[in-house]
Amino acid sequence: MKIVVIQGPNLNMLGIREQHVYGPMKLEQIHAQMKEFADQSNLEIEFFQSNLEGEIVDKIQECYGDAHGIIINPAAYTHTSIAIRDAISAVGIPTIEVHISNIHRREDFRKENMIAAVCSSSVVGFGPFSYHLAMVGMTQIFQELAAAQDAQKKNQEQE
Ligand code: DQA
Numbered sequence: 115m116k117i118v119v120i121q122g123p124n125l126n127m128l129g130i131r132e133q134h135v136y137g138p139m140k141l142e143q144i145h146a147q148m149k150e151f152a153d154q155s156n157l158e159i160e161f162f163q164s165n166l167e168g169e170i171v172d173k174i175q176e177c178y179g180d181a182h183g184i185i186i187n188p189a190a191y192t193h194t195s196i197a198i199r200d201a202i203s204a205v206g207i208p209t210i211e212v213h214i215s216n217i218h219r220r221e222d223f224r225k226e227n228m229i230a231a232v233c234s235s236s237v238v239g240f241g242p243f244s245y246h247l248a249m250v251g252m253t254q255i256f257q258e259l260a261a262a263q264d265a266q267k268k269n270q271e272q273e
Pocket of ligand 1: 188213216224
């Protein structure tokens with residue numbers, strides 16, 4: 115099973131940007147931890163970061179037929195991007211939205227969320243640990259999908 119991790123604008127600046135909000139960890143360190151978890155869980159994982167909305171839309175579209183799960187932190191685009199929302203909806207791949215900070219406790223404009231409604235679930239406000247929780251959540255989604263497929267197969271065999 116393959117997970118694609120998509121990181122939005124300014125997340126390449128983690129470790130430098132607003133450390134009081136996002137902490138000192140760099141994106142590479144977060145990805146190294148996710149890779150370790152993926153290796154232990156026998157999952158394939160790919161990482162992508164872009165500051166450009168269209169590139170993020172392209173990447174989500176590329177996931178169609180290639181990835182089984184998407185973990186995405188759309189960063190500021192969370193609050194504005196109908197294009198990213200539509201792309202997630204179009205590919206129909208289980209998607210978990212991640213935020214390092216608790217967007218519900220911050221400025222009012224961060225309470226606007228274009229993305230959450232088309233995602234399987236969201237992990238918000240655990241710092242970089244949000245990404246680890248999303249990995250655990252995605253393995254759970256994969257297990258549930260496999261169990262549902264097994265049950266469907268058994269039903270068909272009985273018909
Ligand atoms: C963020 C929250 C967004 O509001 C912000 O624009 C980001 C990071 C987070 O991970 O907490 O860039 O997505």
